[in-house]
Structures are given as structure tokens and as C-alpha cells.
Amino acid sequence: MRSDPRSTGPRLGGPMLRKLALVLVALLALLWLVTWMAGSGFFADVPVAGTPEAAPVSRAILDFKKNATEEAALDVGVARPKQIVFGDLHVHSTFSFDAFTLSLPMSGGDGAHPVSDACDYARHCANLDFFSINDHAVTLTPRRWTETIDAIRQCNEIAHDSSDPDLVAYLGWEWTQVGATPSTHWGHKNVIVRGLEDHEIPTRPIAAGLPLGIESINSELPSATLMGALALSDIEGGGLEFAAYQSELMDVTDCARGVPVRSLPDDCRESAATPGELFEKLDDWGFDSMVIPHGTTWGFYTPLGSSWDKQLTTKDHDPRFQRLIEVFSGHGNSEELRPFEEIAFDDEGNSTCPEPANDYLPSCWRAGEIIAERCLAEGIDSDTCDDRAATARQLFVDAPNNGGANVVPAYTVAEWQDAGQCRDCFQPSFNYRPKSSVQYIMALGRDDGTGGPFRFEFGFIAASDNHSARPGTGYKEVSRQEFTENRFGNFTNTAIGMNLGAPEYGAEAVPFEFDPSSAGPLSSFEVERGASFFLNGGLAAVHSAGRDRDAIWEGMHRKEVYGTSGPRILLWFDLLNGPGRAPNPMGSQVELAENPIFQVKAVGSFEQRPGCANNAVSSLGPERIDRLCQGECYNPLTLRRPITRIEIVRIRPQRTEGEDIVGLVEDPWKVIPCDEDPQGCTATFVDEEYRSSGRDVLYYARAIEAPSEAVAADPLGCRRDDAGRCVQVDPCFGRPDDDECLAQTEERAWSSPIFVNRPRPTVAAR
Numbered sequence: 001m002r003s004d005p006r007s008t009g010p011r012l013g014g015p016m017l018r019k020l021a022l023v024l025v026a027l028l029a030l031l032w033l034v035t036w037m038a039g040s041g042f043f044a045d046v047p048v049a050g051t052p053e054a055a056p057v058s059r060a061i062l063d064f065k066k067n068a069t070e071e072a073a074l075d076v077g078v079a080r081p082k083q084i085v086f087g088d089l090h091v092h093s094t095f096s097f098d099a100f101t102l103s104l105p106m107s108g109g110d111g112a113h114p115v116s117d118a119c120d121y122a123r124h125c126a127n128l129d130f131f132s133i134n135d136h137a138v139t140l141t142p143r144r145w146t147e148t149i150d151a152i153r154q155c156n157e158i159a160h161d162s163s164d165p166d167l168v169a170y171l172g173w174e175w176t177q178v179g180a181t182p183s184t185h186w187g188h189k190n191v192i193v194r195g196l197e198d199h200e201i202p203t204r205p206i207a208a209g210l211p212l213g214i215e216s217i218n219s220e221l222p223s224a225t226l227m228g229a230l231a232l233s234d235i236e237g238g239g240l241e242f243a244a245y246q247s248e249l250m251d252v253t254d255c256a257r258g259v260p261v262r263s264l265p266d267d268c269r270e271s272a273a274t275p276g277e278l279f280e281k282l283d284d285w286g287f288d289s290m291v292i293p294h295g296t297t298w299g300f301y302t303p304l305g306s307s308w309d310k311q312l313t314t315k316d317h318d319p320r321f322q323r324l325i326e327v328f329s330g331h332g333n334s335e336e337l338r339p340f341e342e343i344a345f346d347d348e349g350n351s352t353c354p355e356p357a358n359d360y361l362p363s364c365w366r367a368g369e370i371i372a373e374r375c376l377a378e379g380i381d382s383d384t385c386d387d388r389a390a391t392a393r394q395l396f397v398d399a400p401n402n403g404g405a406n407v408v409p410a411y412t413v414a415e416w417q418d419a420g421q422c423r424d425c426f427q428p429s430f431n432y433r434p435k436s437s438v439q440y441i442m443a444l445g446r447d448d449g450t451g452g453p454f455r456f457e458f459g460f461i462a463a464s465d466n467h468s469a470r471p472g473t474g475y476k477e478v479s480r481q482e483f484t485e486n487r488f489g490n491f492t493n494t495a496i497g498m499n500l501g502a503p504e505y506g507a508e509a510v511p512f513e514f515d516p517s518s519a520g521p522l523s524s525f526e527v528e529r530g531a532s533f534f535l536n537g538g539l540a541a542v543h544s545a546g547r548d549r550d551a552i553w554e555g556m557h558r559k560e561v562y563g564t565s566g567p568r569i570l571l572w573f574d575l576l577n578g579p580g581r582a583p584n585p586m587g588s589q590v591e592l593a594e595n596p597i598f599q600v601k602a603v604g605s606f607e608q609r610p611g612c613a614n615n616a617v618s619s620l621g622p623e624r625i626d627r628l629c630q631g632e633c634y635n636p637l638t639l640r641r642p643i644t645r646i647e648i649v650r651i652r653p654q655r656t657e658g659e660d661i662v663g664l665v666e667d668p669w670k671v672i673p674c675d676e677d678p679q680g681c682t683a684t685f686v687d688e689e690y691r692s693s694g695r696d697v698l699y700y701a702r703a704i705e706a707p708s709e710a711v712a713a714d715p716l717g718c719r720r721d722d723a724g725r726c727v728q729v730d731p732c733f734g735r736p737d738d739d740e741c742l743a744q745t746e747e748r749a750w751s752s753p754i755f756v757n758r759p760r761p762t763v764a765a766r
Helices: 014-039 059-075 097-103 115-125 142-157 224-233 239-250 275-285 363-377 382-398 438-443 486-493 527-533 549-557 614-620 622-628
Strands: 083-088 130-132 168-176 188-193 289-294 324-329 459-462 539-544 561-564 570-575 589-591 597-603 606-608 636-640 643-651 665-673 681-686 697-705 708-711 726-728 742-745 748-751 754-757
Touching (some): 059 597, 083 549, 097 239, 115 142, 324 438, 324 561, 363 382, 438 643, 438 665, 459 748, 486 527, 570 697, 570 754, 643 681
Parallel strands (some): 083 130, 130 168, 289 324, 324 459, 459 561
Antiparallel strands (some): 083 539, 188 289, 459 539, 597 681
8 A cells, every 4th residue: 555645744734733823823912012012112211300410500600690790781881780680481301292302313312301401401501590491281291290390399499599599490381383274373382380389380281282183192193003113113213212202192181171270180181272272271270470472483384474463362362471472592583574475365365376576585486496497307398397387386385284395296405495584584483484573473453442552562582492401502602413403304204204105206296285194293394404494592681680580570571571692692771761760671661742762782792711610510510511511501701792783673563454564664773883892882862753653663672793603594505696596505404413504693682672652542530
């Protein structure tokens, strides 16, 4: 009997197949479990607030700062000067989602920068007098908020003497609102609270909800399994840490709407969709707080044509809370009004692309040029290419979520040249939005319903908007990679910036629609191009009766404040002939029948010596000085930089809603040359036209320092042709890390306005 040749080898019968299947299932289950655990944050630590480490600043340094200000004030004839204290009211730690992503290796980051870093940096690197922490409320989980409160309290406790502290730390957060269209866009605002006792702070920070039509964090974030797969694919880049951060966000549920703030659970995510809702919630809490708008012209996320007109209502502007505005930050200057338009509308309200004008190249127009250039390069006839260019222009202005650039498939930074940028503004924010500029905002006017005016009457400050827990980075123009948000450009390599559905290179424009299921929340924006515009940032200055928390707060509340582009310029601006015997300082509002007489005085900032003072090194230690301060601290010499001129801006607010604003802003109205004396510059002037004009007027001063170099002062490095057209760029982002991208600029300080109004007729009592 012959054996069956098919049975010569070992048989893979039923039992062995079942064993192999079980092993395979077990391996797959184990793989799924590991992936799920990675996506649920089991394999990495979540960020923490940390504990401030540094000792207080020495009394000798505090005395030097106070005496130096008093001596400078006396040199320019300021009688009985208040203290001038410098701080930063816009600082993020790695509790903020964008700051956390920036800290990861996938973004070129150097690790976490917790809330405690902000305290130590403010004390000894920047040597500030005050700061606030302002992480994005939407990513402040209950644990993160509690730890933030604890860290800020610890920071203040280090000072020991609360009546004369070396540093005051305020608690705050950022209300981060982004609308898909101008009608739904309100912008970003920082909220600062005055006190630190339990009854003086909210149980939860108040977020603005989620941007760009995203309904909830949990519905839009990937599942734990998918997040785990992403995390495991980039362990060296920080994928596991990224997953742990996001997983904690998913554990928080949204608060119910329409419920009084004290009736809500402690552990839900509270939000307010509009400024009006935010003010209502702050009013419900009832404690002292401030709401400070910022980045108003920053076109990174601000839709084309966005305007502050819609915010001037009694519902969406509450002057009890909203008293200050951020004129300048590390994200650029938002001060200046310009007549150009980035988008136009026909009589029926349809969007169109305006032609280049007023020394401005609209990005929508450049989109058409790029498509036409690609089209012609492929040998296609000019008529067809012209039609494609027109289509590209229209698709650009029709794109939602500020995503117009995406209609040009696979675009490069170089192709855009300097489209969308303000060419003659001082260190402007990216993709400038002039109808959201501070000058435009201050020129708006409405009737208050009783025949009187209703306006934005803001005091001016500046800030850093730093995202690595480094308040006040503008003391030296160094460390571009660490002190600015230049690494935002790397977001295209991360989950928050990548777009899996992006089209390939082509010579025809494609419609853009934002799809959260395949694109990160920042993917519609010009992330890489905008990264070149980040600066070292500005400062807020307060004329204060003392160094303590309440004195600084009162100075901010009365708007006796100013902003600087980074240097600690000293600035006084007074109305001399206002009501009462004493001069009325910046921030004042008066009624006056006669022509106003003003006096302005400015003293330049101290030149800096390299490195850090011994007190800072001994307090932080060499390693922390190197990592946190990058080896460079505020370290003044006794020589001051000269002031070259003082510029006065005059704004006559609208009398009626339809009045053209461009003609109401006079910038500069007066230019006062200075003799560049290091002891300062002083001038007195009169508005001889005030009385005859019959209008209310506001005035503010700009003190300009002698030219110096600054990081990203020329962000695109344009090479221009004979007609002035930018034909080649050398942007700051993408340069070697040791290239600080320095260029000449004129640092400056902006006073708060003085508001001079015509006397109102009194209504006799019946």
C-alpha cells in the first residue's frame, strides 16, 4: 500500500491552526491595547505648572530702578513723579495647546516651559515689576487651572513683602475666539483678575468655545486608537507626550449654557461665544477683572475684511471691563490705520478682489498672478491663463476660515512675495487687517441712545504674547528661536498644522473648504509664511503710586499706562489746562471749551551690557540661566539711548456711523524733533483748531528712539525691482538657528490717549 505523498510533512491540522489564530488574535489585541494606551496618555507625563525656584530680586536692584526713574523724571522737569513699573500682561506656558506643541521636538522645541518658568524668568531674566499668565482657556483643564492658581500664588509669596514686592504676578487667561467669516469673528482677548483669594477668582476660566466651526474637542480629536498610532509613529518627536496632553482635554465635558456661573459644576469647560456673553459671566462673578483685546490686525487667523464696527454695541463692549488694548506684541504692531483693502464688496454684499493700490498688493490678487504664471509656464494660451487668474482671485476671497492661500495648490512662501503686508507700517503684524487696527477702533463712534457719544476709549499697552513662559522678552534682541514664536512654522509637521487632504501642485486654483476630519486646526492658515513675522515683543508700563498689586491695578484701571516695543522708554503725556489744578495725565478724559495745551516728555531706555548680573546668576544658577534666559538678561548700563523725535497722533472720532474714518485719523499730526540728548526730550504744544472744529478729539504721543537692530524687523527680506515690487524674499523662518534675522528699526513707546471732549449741555431737572 503506497502512502499519500500529500501527507509526507507535518500536518497543519485544526488544533495547530487554532493555536496560531489565537496567538495572532492575542498579538493583535496586545498591539491594539498598546496603541490605545499610548493614545490615552499612559506612556507619558502630562504637563504641570511646576514650582517657582528663584529667590526675590535684591533690594539694591529695586532701589536702582526706582532711583533711575526718579532722576530721569527730574531731569526732564516732572514734578512729584509716580513710579513707572514695567510688565507683561500676555504670557503663555506649555499649558496652552500651541505652546505645548511648540515645546516638542517635532516643532524644534526644547521641552516644557511651565507656569513656574514665567515667574522665574520675569524676576531674573527680564527683571520685570509685574506680569500675568494667560494660557488659552479652552485648554485649561480643571487640574491645569488649579495648578496655575497655586503657581501664581507661590510666585507672589516669594516676594515676602506684599506692600513693596519685587514682582507682582496676576492670574489670567486668554479668551481665544476665531470666526470663519468677518461677521462671526470677535478676536482674542486676555482676561486678568485683580486678586488671588478664593473669593476673588473664578472656579473655571471662561473660554470662547472652539474655533472654525468645530463643535467639540471630543468629537474632533482622533480616537484614542488613532491618536496612539500617531503617537507611536513619532516617539522621538514627542508623539506620546502630545497624546497625553490631548487625552486630558478629552476628559473634560462642556458646561451647560444659560446657567449662573456659581451653579455650574467645578470641573466642566465653561465658554462664552461672544464678548457680550463673556462680560455677562464676569459680571455674574462680580470680582475685579480686565478684558484686554490683542492682535487685532493679525491676519494669521483674522478673516479678510474683519472690522471692529460690530463690536461697538452696549452688549459687546463693556467699558467696566474692557479698558485697555494691546497696541503691539511679539506678533506685531496693530496700531496703524491704512487706506488699503484686502477684500472689497459690491453693492449687493458679494466679495470681490480689489486691484493693487495704495502701495499694497492684495493676497487675492497675487493668487491670480501665481496661477497665471504657472499656467503660462505650461505653455497654455494667455486668455485661458487670464480666466484662471480671475477664478483664483474669486476663490481666494470666497474661502472660509481665512484659508484663501490654499486655493493655490502646493504654494511656496516665495511665490507670495510681500502680498497682504503693510509695507510702511512699523513692524506690522502678518497679513495686516487695517479695519481692526487700533487707530480705526479709536475713531469709531456711535450714539449712546441719550444723544451722547459711545466709543472705544482704550488705554494703550504692549506685551510679548510669548509662548514659552518668558514674560518681557524684548529687553534684548537675541535668541530668535527661543524668545519668539518663529517655530510656529514647524506646525505643518504636527497634527495641529498638517492637512492630509491638501491638493498637489497645479496650474489651476482649487476651491477651499476646511474639513476638521482631515486637517489640523491651524492648517488653513499661512503657518510657514507667518512665522517670519514674530518679534521679541513689547512691554506695558504703568504710572503707579507704588509697586504693590493694588497700586499697579489702579494705575491700569485709570488708564495711566503706555506700551513700548520692548525697551524701557520713560514717557509722560499731560494736558496742562484741563479741569482742576493739576495736569491731567495720559488716559484722562475731560471736557474742555478752550484749545488744549499738552506737554510730552520722553527719556530713552538704558543701553544693555551682555550677559546677566550676578544677582540673577546666583538666584537661578548657571544651568537655568543658560536654558531659561539663554544666557542674556536685562542688564542695564547707566547710558541711555537718545530719543530722536516725538510724534503726536490726533483722532477725531466719528459723529455718525457712516462718516469716513480714513480722514479722521491724522498720523502724524505733529512731529517734534529732539536734539538726541540722553537726558531726554520735552515739548509743549497746542491744538489751535480744537475749539473751531466743534469736535471731540483724542491725542496720543509716540516717542521714537534712535535706530537700532531688532529681530525680524524686516521679516521677508524683500529684494525689490526698480518699481518697488518685491521680486525675491529671504524670510526669517528657514534661516539658520544662529541667524537672528536682525534689521534696522526705530523702537518706540505709545502713550495712552488723552480724550478731550466738547462740553455737553446739561439737562435741567424737572
